[in-house]
Amino acid sequence: MRSRHRIASIAAVGLLAAIAATGFAQRTAPANSQAGVTVRIVDAAQKVLASLDEAGRAKVQFPFDGPQKARWSNLPSPMFQRTGLRLADVTPSQRTTIMNLLSTALSRDGYRKVLDIMRGDEVLRTQSAGAGRGGGRAGGGGPAFGENEYYLAFVGTPSVTAPWMLQFGGHHLAINLTLAGSQATMAPSLPAAQPASYTLEGRTVRPLGNENDKAFALVNALDAGQRGQAVLNYRVADLVLGPGQDGRTIQPEGIRASSLSTTQQQRLIDLVREWAGITNDAFAEPRLAEIKANLPNTYFAWSGPTTNGSVAYFRVQGPTLVIEYAPQGNVDHIHTIYRDPTNDYGAKFIAK
Amino acid sequence: MRNSSRSSTIRVLTALLIVVSADVSSAHRRDEYLQAARLGIEPDRVQIEVDLTPGIAVAGQVLAEVDGDANRSISSDETRAYAERVLSAIALDVDGVPVPLTLVDSFVPATDAVLEGEGTIRIRAVARIPLLADGSHHLRFRNAFRPDLGVYLANTLMPVGDRVTIRAQERDVDQRELLVDYNLRGDPATRLRQGLTVGFTGAIVLVANVWWRRRPREDV
Numbered sequence: 133m134r135s136r137h138r139i140a141s142i143a144a145v146g147l148l149a150a151i152a153a154t155g156f157a158q159r160t161a162p163a164n165s166q167a168g169v170t171v172r173i174v175d176a177a178q179k180v181l182a183s184l185d186e187a188g189r190a191k192v193q194f195p196f197d198g199p200q201k202a203r204w205s206n207l208p209s210p211m212f213q214r215t216g217l218r219l220a221d222v223t224p225s226q227r228t229t230i231m232n233l234l235s236t237a238l239s240r241d242g243y244r245k246v247l248d249i250m251r252g253d254e255v256l257r258t259q260s261a262g263a264g265r266g267g268g269r270a271g272g273g274g275p276a277f278g279e280n281e282y283y284l285a286f287v288g289t290p291s292v293t294a295p296w297m298l299q300f301g302g303h304h305l306a307i308n309l310t311l312a313g314s315q316a317t318m319a320p321s322l323p324a325a326q327p328a329s330y331t332l333e334g335r336t337v338r339p340l341g342n343e344n345d346k347a348f349a350l351v352n353a354l355d356a357g358q359r360g361q362a363v364l365n366y367r368v369a370d371l372v373l374g375p376g377q378d379g380r381t382i383q384p385e386g387i388r389a390s391s392l393s394t395t396q397q398q399r400l401i402d403l404v405r406e407w408a409g410i411t412n413d414a415f416a417e418p419r420l421a422e423i424k425a426n427l428p429n430t431y432f433a434w435s436g437p438t439t440n441g442s443v444a445y446f447r448v449q450g451p452t453l454v455i456e457y458a459p460q461g462n463v464d465h466i467h468t469i470y471r472d473p474t475n476d477y478g479a480k481f482i483a484k
Numbered sequence: 485m486r487n488s489s490r491s492s493t494i495r496v497l498t499a500l501l502i503v504v505s506a507d508v509s510s511a512h513r514r515d516e517y518l519q520a521a522r523l524g525i526e527p528d529r530v531q532i533e534v535d536l537t538p539g540i541a542v543a544g545q546v547l548a549e550v551d552g553d554a555n556r557s558i559s560s561d562e563t564r565a566y567a568e569r570v571l572s573a574i575a576l577d578v579d580g581v582p583v584p585l586t587l588v589d590s591f592v593p594a595t596d597a598v599l600e601g602e603g604t605i606r607i608r609a610v611a612r613i614p615l616l617a618d619g620s621h622h623l624r625f626r627n628a629f630r631p632d633l634g635v636y637l638a639n640t641l642m643p644v645g646d647r648v649t650i651r652a653q654e655r656d657v658d659q660r661e662l663l664v665d666y667n668l669r670g671d672p673a674t675r676l677r678q679g680l681t682v683g684f685t686g687a688i689v690l691v692a693n694v695w696w697r698r699r700p701r702e703d704v
Contacts, residue, residue, distance in 0.1 A: 211602040366655040369635045381642040383650045
């Protein structure tokens with residue numbers, strides 16, 4: 133407990149220094165440049181810290197080189213014991229500040245996706261409670277989920293120069309955004325969905341609908357020969373490189389993107405954008421440029437039927453990219469993973 | 485009597501957990517036993533990782549097999565015994581020659597996590613490969629553990645370094661069997677040593693030959 137307070141005190145001192153540095157950086161960086169967006173994210177993070185009392189700061193702040201970085205999962209609590217600042221424990225005003233930080237750090241589509249996943253989890257919680265099963269309730273022995281069961285953590289002190297990480301996650305969501313100066317990576321992250329389709333205020337919401345539809349469109353745009361290479365002859369029941377598989381890279385399979393036409397390659401990039409584009413556009417664009425540069429050595433693999441609406445797994449794997457999309461036995465429960473084997477948790481940025 | 489009471493307890497616990505966790509787990513595999521294997525092929529060994537996650541409907545059954553004395557606490561001996569059982573159902577051969585697996589490490593999570601269908605049993609093993617010549621080799625991995633419940637993943641990890649290159653992989657439809665064609669390149673240091681040995685031997689033969697030809701001969 134004492135050490136938590138010590139961390140909070142150090143964080144408070146760091147916060148003051150960082151505010152001064154951010155103020156200077158704000159006056160010099162163009163708003164939509166990587167440096168400018170970094171400044172805005174750090175500023176939004178500092179507003180979150182400033183809105184908290186000492187106990188709150190102690191909950192949200194973790195040392196950069198500690199184990200928190202790799203502590204994320206798709207599972208609900210307490211099947212996976214999360215640490216950080218729980219949304220259920222903050223005031224409405226603090227929650228607004230936190231959501232403002234997320235909307236700053238993510239692209240418009242990325243932020244929408246995160247909200248759709250969280251609302252989906254709330255739908256799941258409501259359905260569970262309605263069925264009298266007590267689902268989504270914390271403290272009662274059952275799994276705790278729903279839109280209040282998401283946690284925020286800062287791994288390292290928010291800074292425009294030193295590396296740090298914004299971690300936000302809960303059931304079916306893990307966003308791990310590592311910032312190092314004006315560079316940022318969102319690998320590894322796990323956007324998932326259950327239910328994969330729900331109705332909210334008369335509107336059908338499919339948090340991962342684009343991922344699904346673009347992948348089916350791509351596999352159906354392949355000719356018979358290409359499909360023969362892309363479609364694996366075996367069943368893939370789950371993510372291969374999901375939570376807990378940091379640092380592992382599997383032998384790629386499927387069709388190489390160099391065997392795709394320009395139009396098909398563009399479809400593949402559009403599909404990848406659904407993950408790489410979750411982060412703010414300022415960071416997504418250089419990331420997509422890197423993925424495009426490695427496209428000749430990128431593979432697309434498919435397992436399952438190719439009619440949209442079927443249960444099908446797919447994987448996109450290149451030198452700096454792993455994406456997996458794995459339905460959990462049916463189309464209404466999807467797990468996905470996004471990794472960069474060369475730069476998970478910003479390893480490449482930090483090594484420089 | 486003891487076994488019967490143990491099964492009843494586990495059945496009740498499992499039933500309770502199924503009700504409590506029904507919605508979260510509803511779309512997860514409930515009555516299947518996910519077994520994910522990853523193979524790291526190296527010149528002189530194969531590192532094998534197997535992660536086993538029983539679904540909520542079969543977790544009690546699996547746990548009963550792990551918890552030999554049924555005290556709802558998994559000891560290191562029980563963990564090791566279960567891991568050995570799993571490994572005994574896994575066959576590995578290289579170029580048609582069976583290679584035994586040696587357990588390196590094993591882990592069983594908290595029983596509650598297993599019963600909730602979200603606990604993963606982790607097993608690490610190694611298979612030492614006899615000295616192989618440079619060139620093409622063929623590895624066969626087959627997991628026959630609990631085929632009545634098993635859902636399988638089998639993948640080859642990207643080799644570390646440039647001595648091993650994966651040329652092709654084949655699987656059966658359920659991924660119980662994985663065949664890997666790979667290429668092995670000699671160790672540069674070994675090749676250098678071999679080259680030096682050949683060169684040195686050649687030099688000795690050459691010097692000896694010259695000496696033999698030029699040696700003083702007695703006139704006949």
